[in-house]
Amino acid sequence: SPAPVKVAVTGAAGQICYSLLFRIASGELLGPDQPVELRLLEITPALKALEGVVMELDDCAYSTLAGVEIGDDPNKVFEGINLALLVGARPRSKGMERSDLLQANGAIFSAQGKALNDHAADDVKVLITGNPANTNALIASSNAPDIPGNRFNALTRLDHNRAKAQLAAKAGVTVDDVTNVTIWGNHSATQYPDVFHAKINGAPAAEVINDQKWIESEFLPTVQQRGAAIIEARGASSAASAANATLEAARTWLTDTPEGDWVSMAVPTDGSYGIAEGVISSFPVTVSGGEYAIVEGLEIDDFSQAKIDASVAELRDEAEAVKSLGLI
Numbered sequence: 137s138p139a140p141v142k143v144a145v146t147g148a149a150g151q152i153c154y155s156l157l158f159r160i161a162s163g164e165l166l167g168p169d170q171p172v173e174l175r176l177l178e179i180t181p182a183l184k185a186l187e188g189v190v191m192e193l194d195d196c197a198y199s200t201l202a203g204v205e206i207g208d209d210p211n212k213v214f215e216g217i218n219l220a221l222l223v224g225a226r227p228r229s230k231g232m233e234r235s236d237l238l239q240a241n242g243a244i245f246s247a248q249g250k251a252l253n254d255h256a257a258d259d260v261k262v263l264i265t266g267n268p269a270n271t272n273a274l275i276a277s278s279n280a281p282d283i284p285g286n287r288f289n290a291l292t293r294l295d296h297n298r299a300k301a302q303l304a305a306k307a308g309v310t311v312d313d314v315t316n317v318t319i320w321g322n323h324s325a326t327q328y329p330d331v332f333h334a335k336i337n338g339a340p341a342a343e344v345i346n347d348q349k350w351i352e353s354e355f356l357p358t359v360q361q362r363g364a365a366i367i368e369a370r371g372a373s374s375a376a377s378a379a380n381a382t383l384e385a386a387r388t389w390l391t392d393t394p395e396g397d398w399v400s401m402a403v404p405t406d407g408s409y410g411i412a413e414g415v416i417s418s419f420p421v422t423v424s425g426g427e428y429a430i431v432e433g434l435e436i437d438d439f440s441q442a443k444i445d446a447s448v449a450e451l452r453d454e455a456e457a458v459k460s461l462g463l464i
């Protein structure tokens with residue numbers, strides 16, 4: 137069988153990883169014929185809990201799992217890795233200021249960016265799930281000058297999937313009937329889930345739904361605030377669905393998007409849609425042979441443009457804040 141692909145995952149003892157690691161190890165990321173080696177990073181106090189997770193991985197006896205290494209030093213864990221899924225981050229604790237949160241995550245993602253720069257394989261791709269995901273991705277990328285910027289992206293696939301599920305439910309169709317959904321901007325409550333280019337069974341979704349009031353006053357806030365609604369209901373933040381989105385996003389990035397469809401990925405801005413360089417923002421993207429490209433030439437009306445601009449403005453504020461903290 138082929139040489140194992142080395143996949144690093146951070147925050148490996150956390151709740152997202154309790155779902156994610158098992159799905160990667162079982163072959164869902166790379167397929168049943170491709171062995172995978174897991175490199176799991178945690179902070180020192182969580183290593184014992186992580187040993188328990190590794191015992192459970194062993195006990196699954198997955199034929200695709202070629203090996204597992206764990207550690208608390210990114211310079212060792214990231215040695216020779218082909219894919220990094222940066223899930224671990226510092227959550228906002230009670231009374232923590234936003235600048236404290238950016239500072240704490242800045243320290244994590246600048247150290248991990250440097251470690252990736254110095255130790256990862258030449259083909260490494262880095263997907264950031266840990267929040268604030270877009271800005272953490274910007275910090276990691278800025279600290280990895282030898283890795284092309286387009287190898288860093290942040291997860292908005294969960295928002296994309298949420299939008300798809302809401303549209304399918306409203307239209308009374310299956311999720312597979314809904315295509316070309318887009319999340320623009322930040323993975324935050326300012327994100328803009330765009331239905332105006334989405335399709336339902338190939339027809340414009342907004343026309344099929346034919347209910348502008350629902351789109352503006354139900355659909356948008358439901359998708360934007362879904363994370364908070366799950367915390368409210370479950371008493372913990374989304375984990376299995378976040379793991380699912382992380383897995384799907386990585387798998388898409390390594391392969392292709394289906395003909396005629398696209399996915400949402402937060403990628404470095406390059407002037408597309410008038411959004412200047414300097415932040416990592418979500419766009420509609422296609423992937424072909426493992427290379428992504430922003431979908432160009434979509435018509436954006438004033439309603440959509442205002443929403444996109446607001447979310448990008450929030451990203452620029454976050455970027456300014458981390459710049460003033462000396463993190464990028």
Ligand code: NAI
Pocket residue numbers: 146147148149150151152153177178179182223224225226227244264265266267268269291292294295323373374375378381
């Ligand atoms: P969790 O708190 O259960 O697990 C996070 C783990 O990261 C902990 O075990 C912690 O010890 C570890 N960690 C902290 N600093 C680390 C470091 N420097 N290196 C390695 N590991 C480190 O959190 P959960 O629920 O697994 O969520 C993880 C992150 O994903 C959070 O930031 C959360 O906000 C974010 N998230 C993002 C979503 C998205 O769509 N982009 C969706 C849901 C969650």
